[in-house]
Amino acid sequence: MRECLELAPDAIEVDQxxxxxxxxxxxxxxxxGLFQESFTAAQGFxxxxxxxxxxxxxxxxxxxxxxxxxxxxxxxxxxxxxxLERSEALALFVLTLGQTITDTIRRLFSEHDYLVAALLxxxxxxxxxxLVESLETRFGRHIxxxxxxxxxxxxxxxSPGYCxxxxxxxxxxxxxxxxxxxxxxxxxxxxxxxLKSVSGVLVAGEPEIHDFDPGYxxxxxxxxxxxxxxxxxxxxxxxxxxxxxxxxxxx
Numbered sequence: 278m279r280e281c282l283e284l285a286p287d288a289i290e291v292d293q294x295x296x297x298x299x300x301x302x303x304x305x306x307x308x309x310g311l312f313q314e315s316f317t318a319a320q321g322f323x324x325x326x327x328x329x330x331x332x333x334x335x336x337x338x339x340x341x342x343x344x345x346x347x348x349x350x351x352x353x354x355x356x357x358x359x360x361l362e363r364s365e366a367l368a369l370f371v372l373t374l375g376q377t378i379t380d381t382i383r384r385l386f387s388e389h390d391y392l393v394a395a396l397l398x399x400x401x402x403x404x405x406x407x408l409v410e411s412l413e414t415r416f417g418r419h420i421x422x423x424x425x426x427x428x429x430x431x432x433x434x435x436s437p438g439y440c441x442x443x444x445x446x447x448x449x450x451x452x453x454x455x456x457x458x459x460x461x462x463x464x465x466x467x468x469x470x471x472l473k474s475v476s477g478v479l480v481a482g483e484p485e486i487h488d489f490d491p492g493y494x495x496x497x498x499x500x501x502x503x504x505x506x507x508x509x510x511x512x513x514x515x516x517x518x519x520x521x522x523x524x525x526x527x528x
Contacts, residue, residue: 280334283523284328344369370412370478431481
């Protein structure tokens with residue numbers, strides 16, 4: 278399966294509390310008129326400039342194992358190696374919000390409209406993360422339908438640059454996925470262009486395969502252990518997930 282998808286124009290949503298938390302500000306600082314005016318302006322820019330698109334392609338374990346080796350720079354032990362052995366299905370993905378929103382953020386900063394620029398930047402990052410979660414949900418349902426199962430497997434995304442998977446793995450991933458058709462390329466240091474883009478692999482399986490103890494070599498240099506919140510999404514109580522209207526496009 279290979280799909281190029283885009284988001285229905287009215288499907289982008291952003292929560293003010295989440296943006297405030299992202300910026301590390303207190304709620305009381307966000308109750309004044311200037312903040313509310315700036316937040317509304319940033320929402321307008323988001324709606325006008327974000328064009329979420331993605332490409333998703335299923336791969337078998339042997340193919341991905343070759344990609345994961347990349348250029349031989351991964352950590353000596355990584356949780357994904359263990360998770361892969363117990364996985365049911367895999368899919369590569371690249372998702373982007375497009376170049377226009379990045380250009381708009383840069384322009385707002387250059388014009389010293391710092392609050393609106395920071396809000397728009399935070400909104401874009403949150404939207405990208407939320408849309409990756411929507412791909413996880415979509416892939417899980419696809420696997421369940423193909424296998425004729427009544428239960429949906431737990432799916433989490435893993436990206437180069439995290440959990441011991443060296444960022445140079447982007448090159449191998451891009452060589453297979455070829456996301457230039459949705460306008461995404463690699464720059465220096467394997468940084469994606471446009472900036473508000475996410476790449477990686479969707480891993481489907483039983484919830485417990487994603488739960489690992491943070492004792493790997495890569496964990497010692499991690500200050501946030503954000504993986505714990507991600508793991509809790511699939512191993513904790515089941516919560517309702519918002520449906521996202523991805524539609525097929527021509528790329």
